[in-house]
Amino acid sequence: MCGIVGFTGARDAAPVLLQGLERLEYRGYDSAGIAVFHDGAIQVEKVSGRIAGLREKTDNGAGAPGAAGIGHTRWATHGAPTDQNAHPHLSNDGRFAVVHNGIIENYLALRQELMDYGYVFHSETDTETIVHLLEHYYNGDLKAAVMKTAARLEGSYALGILCTETPGVLYAVREASPLILGVGVGENYFASDVTALVAHTKNVMYLDDGELARLTADSVTVYNCAGQEVQKPVSRVTWSVEAAEKGGYAHFMLKEIMEQPAAVKAALAPRIQGGRVQMDDFDLEAKELRDVRKIIITACGSAYYAGCSARYAIEKLCRIPVQVELASELRYCDPMVDEHTLVLVVSQSGETADTIAALKECRNRGAKVIGIVNVVGSTIAKLSDHVLYTFAGPEIAVATTKGYTTQLVVLYLFALYAASKLGRIGMERYDALVKELQQLPQKIQQAIDMNWQLPRLAGRYASPSLFFIGRNTDYAVALEGALKMKEISYLHAESYAAGELKHGTIALIGENQPVIAVCCNEALMDKTLSNIVEVKARGAKVLALAVKGNKTIVSQADDVIFIPRVETLFSPAVAVVPLQLLAYYTAREKGCDIDKPRNLAKSVTVE
Numbered sequence: 086m087c088g089i090v091g092f093t094g095a096r097d098a099a100p101v102l103l104q105g106l107e108r109l110e111y112r113g114y115d116s117a118g119i120a121v122f123h124d125g126a127i128q129v130e131k132v133s134g135r136i137a138g139l140r141e142k143t144d145n146g147a148g149a150p151g152a153a154g155i156g157h158t159r160w161a162t163h164g165a166p167t168d169q170n171a172h173p174h175l176s177n178d179g180r181f182a183v184v185h186n187g188i189i190e191n192y193l194a195l196r197q198e199l200m201d202y203g204y205v206f207h208s209e210t211d212t213e214t215i216v217h218l219l220e221h222y223y224n225g226d227l228k229a230a231v232m233k234t235a236a237r238l239e240g241s242y243a244l245g246i247l248c249t250e251t252p253g254v255l256y257a258v259r260e261a262s263p264l265i266l267g268v269g270v271g272e273n274y275f276a277s278d279v280t281a282l283v284a285h286t287k288n289v290m291y292l293d294d295g296e297l298a299r300l301t302a303d304s305v306t307v308y309n310c311a312g313q314e315v316q317k318p319v320s321r322v323t324w325s326v327e328a329a330e331k332g333g334y335a336h337f338m339l340k341e342i343m344e345q346p347a348a349v350k351a352a353l354a355p356r357i358q359g360g361r362v363q364m365d366d367f368d369l370e371a372k373e374l375r376d377v378r379k380i381i382i383t384a385c386g387s388a389y390y391a392g393c394s395a396r397y398a399i400e401k402l403c404r405i406p407v408q409v410e411l412a413s414e415l416r417y418c419d420p421m422v423d424e425h426t427l428v429l430v431v432s433q434s435g436e437t438a439d440t441i442a443a444l445k446e447c448r449n450r451g452a453k454v455i456g457i458v459n460v461v462g463s464t465i466a467k468l469s470d471h472v473l474y475t476f477a478g479p480e481i482a483v484a485t486t487k488g489y490t491t492q493l494v495v496l497y498l499f500a501l502y503a504a505s506k507l508g509r510i511g512m513e514r515y516d517a518l519v520k521e522l523q524q525l526p527q528k529i530q531q532a533i534d535m536n537w538q539l540p541r542l543a544g545r546y547a548s549p550s551l552f553f554i555g556r557n558t559d560y561a562v563a564l565e566g567a568l569k570m571k572e573i574s575y576l577h578a579e580s581y582a583a584g585e586l587k588h589g590t591i592a593l594i595g596e597n598q599p600v601i602a603v604c605c606n607e608a609l610m611d612k613t614l615s616n617i618v619e620v621k622a623r624g625a626k627v628l629a630l631a632v633k634g635n636k637t638i639v640s641q642a643d644d645v646i647f648i649p650r651v652e653t654l655f656s657p658a659v660a661v662v663p664l665q666l667l668a669y670y671t672a673r674e675k676g677c678d679i680d681k682p683r684n685l686a687k688s689v690t691v692e
């Protein structure tokens with residue numbers, strides 16, 4: 086949800102800022118801008134639309150010389166995506182420029198106060214209040230003005246600040262929005278995400294909430310909210326530049342779908358040693374687990390659907406009740422959570438505002454929290470008692486794919502780990518399930534290889550409205566399959582528990598209605614089959630997703646896509662892959678902007 090970047094060094098800032106913004110474009114892409122300090126003044130360039138427009142406007146940065154600058158790519162919250170509302174925003178006296186990711190909740194009161202002082206507003210944004218506050222509080226000490234400004238702001242913000250009075254100096258401030266400092270040689274950076282930094286440096290510092298940083302070409306100094314200097318460790322990023330590039334694929338989404346065998350392997354390999362699930366990253370004693378009366382999995386979107394899938398594995402193997410809750414609902418429902426509740430918080434970005442709020446709510450009620458997170462050093466990782474990283478690598482496409490499958494396998498690992506600690510699984514079953522987990526990467530690869538006919542099927546089943554049905558683990562897959570279809574192809578897709586159709590929704594099934602029937606849970610195959618027969622009797626066109634060799638399905642469905650045979654509890658990690666591809670090819674057929682679907686952003690840092 087908006088990306089910010091900053092650079093100070095000895096070379097021109099604009100090309101670095103533009104490149105950084107391109108890497109951050111997945112966070113928001115309705116307008117963009119840069120501000121660069123040069124010859125005693127700040128030059129601001131901004132456009133509505135994509136970074137490509139900003140490149141063109143600035144002649145690839147050559148039109149905005151200067152060795153210190155800040156940049157922004159926007160996902161509009163306050164005010165339409167226009168040039169005026171694009172960041173950076175400039176103070177009335179032209180001495181300050183600000184970029185902001187987040188939301189200032191008290192901006193209306195601040196705006197009124199600043200207008201009463203005589204400040205003139207040029208945009209509808211909440212951000213503009215920040216730059217006028219800076220001007221208002223500045224009396225020769227920039228750090229003091231930044232601190233006074235930050236103290237007035239309520240809400241979430243990552244700020245980048247440029248000031249004509251302090252050439253070569255940038256300020257960066259963080260409160261509940263991601264912000265990372267890049268430490269280079271003779272140049273330094275900040276960004277919302279490491280993907281914007283890895284081309285220049287792999288040495289980073291993670292700012293904590295309430296901290297601010299002063300960056301010059303040669304120094305990075307971090308202060309707490311009281312203005313005292315704090316020593317921050319420098320961490321090494323393991324992601325490569327190539328990992329954040331398309332690598333010959335037409336879209337990041339396709340690349341990330343294809344990366345799933347490797348990503349799932351990366352999530353599994355370090356945690357299975359000598360045939361046993363080892364969680365080096367955390368250790369829950371059997372006693373602690375025995376104290377757990379219920380597990381809550383909380384998350385948003387696809388991460389929530391990962392929880393819906395994994396619930397079956399955890400309940401079956403650990404015999405602990407599992408509740409899967411949308412984070413945006415959990416936070417407001419006065420949840421029945423106490424010190425006997427274990428909360429699994431699932432998030433690719435680790436920055437989703439609703440998920441963070443749900444986590445805090447549960448912690449305040451005494452629950453122990455395990456974060457299942459991809460982005461190292463993210464807010465959810467910091468707030469959790471234990472973190473299990475998913476090791477998916479950078480996920481750039483807005484629609485998650487490898488982020489989701491790696492969340493699933495980490496949840497499966499947790500299920501096996503806990504079941505074994507609790508002594509609730511026999512050795513033979515345990516060994517068999519560990520082997521099944523180890524085979525997931527190759528089975529995902531087979532699911533990709535088997536389905537060369539998907540581009541054709543995507544054309545055949547594209548329709549203004551689709552149904553995705555399934556039971557139990559298959560229902561969880563249907564939920565994720567329908568979400569993928571909706572978000573990137575803009576087709577209405579309804580996911581339904583197959584057995585529920587006849588309780589109302591079957592009224593919508595008519596001639597040629599496409600129904601995608603997930604039938605990979607072989608124990609429930611006959612039941613889902615009867616639902617297929619029901620919809621076919623009403624004229625539906627059925628595309629089934631089944632385990633290879635299933636002849637009954639072939640005889641009933643109009644078309645079938647297959648996955649290899651896989652342990653039912655873990656089957657969602659394989660079954661979802663053809664549905665990701667179906668959504669991808671459908672969106673491609675429709676000419677949609679696959680990596681940056683309309684109205685969406687990768688990291689949802691607002692409520």
Ligand code: F6R
Binds near residue numbers: 385386431436484569
């Ligand atoms: C869908 C998608 C979203 C995210 C959701 C949570 O493809 O990407 O539904 O899953 O916004 O995001 P994280 O996992 O970053 O908390």
